Amino acid sequence: MTARIISGTETARQIREELIKEVANLKANHNIVPGLATVIVGDDPASQTYVGAKIKACQALGIYSANYPLPAGTSEEELLKLIADLNTDPAINGILVQVPLPDHIDENRILLAISPDKDVDGFHPVSVGRMVIGQPGFLPCTPHGIQELLIRGGVETSGAEVVIVGRSNIVGKPVANILLQKAPGANATVTVCHSATRDIAAHTRRADILIAAIGKPKFITADMVKPGAAVIDVGTNEIGRTPEGKRILSGDVDFDNVKEVAGVITPVPGGVGPMTIVMLMANTVRAAKLAHE
Numbered sequence: 001m002t003a004r005i006i007s008g009t010e011t012a013r014q015i016r017e018e019l020i021k022e023v024a025n026l027k028a029n030h031n032i033v034p035g036l037a038t039v040i041v042g043d044d045p046a047s048q049t050y051v052g053a054k055i056k057a058c059q060a061l062g063i064y065s066a067n068y069p070l071p072a073g074t075s076e077e078e079l080l081k082l083i084a085d086l087n088t089d090p091a092i093n094g095i096l097v098q099v100p101l102p103d104h105i106d107e108n109r110i111l112l113a114i115s116p117d118k119d120v121d122g123f124h125p126v127s128v129g130r131m132v133i134g135q136p137g138f139l140p141c142t143p144h145g146i147q148e149l150l151i152r153g154g155v156e157t158s159g160a161e162v163v164i165v166g167r168s169n170i171v172g173k174p175v176a177n178i179l180l181q182k183a184p185g186a187n188a189t190v191t192v193c194h195s196a197t198r199d200i201a202a203h204t205r206r207a208d209i210l211i212a213a214i215g216k217p218k219f220i221t222a223d224m225v226k227p228g229a230a231v232i233d234v235g236t237n238e239i240g241r242t243p244e245g246k247r248i249l250s251g252d253v254d255f256d257n258v259k260e261v262a263g264v265i266t267p268v269p270g271g272v273g274p275m276t277i278v279m280l281m282a283n284t285v286r287a288a289k290l291a292h293e
């Protein structure tokens with residue numbers, strides 16, 4: 001039997017519609033307009049594409065966006081000054097500094113400077129600490145989007161064996177912590193595999209929910225998947241270009257073969273990808289509400 005596909009495009013659309021209503025209600029009944037500041041240093045084309053998509057998403061939802069495209073030569077002090085100004089700007093509820101930053105800027109110092117109340121990326125160590133101990137805070141967007149995909153896709157997480165392949169700070173580690181919480185949509189038994197794991201397939205074959213966040217195209221093959229498992233593919237690997245120059249993406253999962261074994265699966269593109277931006281919007285709306293409590 002072929003796996004049921006959980007569409008991130010469709011799930012993100014549903015959440016967007018909920019947010020549009022929420023933003024309209026905040027404006028009509030409380031005169032609150034959520035605001036997001038995006039900061040990008042230099043002219044990395046991929047970063048420009050990502051930030052452009054975030055700005056467009058704000059516009060579509062009625063969220064105010066203030067955009068700061070800064071030259072590659074911007075100093076760390078200049079960037080810290082901008083963040084200090086945004087931290088106290090009442091029109092701004094969320095601050096997003098796109099990473100990677102140029103080498104002469106200390107990324108950790110910049111992330112630490114963002115007020116945890118405006119940390120809609122969930123990258124600040126205070127946000128990370130809150131996530132780990134299960135206190136309310138901003139969850140990072142991709143891992144939070146994965147949890148939403150599981151919940152809305154009808155995948156039971158409580159008591160499930162979750163195996164995550166990849167231990168990055170932006171996906172593997174946070175999604176492990178989120179699904180480990182004693183909370184609805186979590187409560188899982190979590191294993192994290194990485195480059196030093198002795199027998200990755202022995203772990204992945206035990207997984208009720210397998211989350212692939214390695215960054216290697218088609219790394220997860222059908223023989224590594226338990227029949228009926230839920231497979232979440234976080235990979236977005238560029239494997240070539242069309243004659244028109246469009247990027248050809250492959251996930252970390254060998255989709256065509258794994259879909260014959262898995263019970264549910266997310267595609268690439270159209271799976272986890274669309275969830276990241278909509279969760280950023282959700283965090284920004286939440287930040288605006290918290291700022292007015």
Ligand code: GUN
Binds near residue numbers: 096097098100121141
């Ligand atoms: N670079 C790649 N993904 C992200 C993200 O989610 N947030 C930020 N700030 N930078 C990124």
